[in-house]
Amino acid sequence: MMDVWKLGVMMTELWTSSFSTIAMRHNLWQTQSPASARMIKENQRMVSEKIEAGMETGLVLQKAMLGMMFGQTTPWWVTSRRSMQPYHRRSSANSRRLSRK
Template identity: 70%
Template structure:
């Protein structure tokens, strides 16, 4: 029977430290692009009619993207939990990047798209 070696809480090699660094950069980018997207959408809500076709499409897109990102993140968490149940595991920095990727991807795309409109 193969024994599983547990990962340490702190990365011990340079490659793992780089992965933790990438996770930190992803967190910062997600935070900054989320704030800019919220600010730009807030500006749209203040300057556009809430019943205009453009605002209805934007609001519908916002809700749909959040639901899709939530489902993708849930699937990644479920996959990590199943791997743990079967004796396989990944370090937290790999799982963290995989679970944050859907939100990061959509937030960055929204920030770029809304910034072009101005």
């Protein structure tokens, strides 16, 4: 049951850090010129991080599917935590990084 609790905590942290990151980036888009080097770099970073996190999540899900094909079952809460980990890690790091500026 502790793993299910950890999943709930991770989901809450992901939600709150994503919300704060979106708000801070929205503020940057309103206060900075879209053609400035800082905004271009931030937008490129945002897109590349999302692609990387999506690829990592896809790999986790592929491993889970292969495990099921070979009879190795993994509880849903473990697979859920593993698949959300790349997004959680990046969202938390972005929230910390953007709040310092």
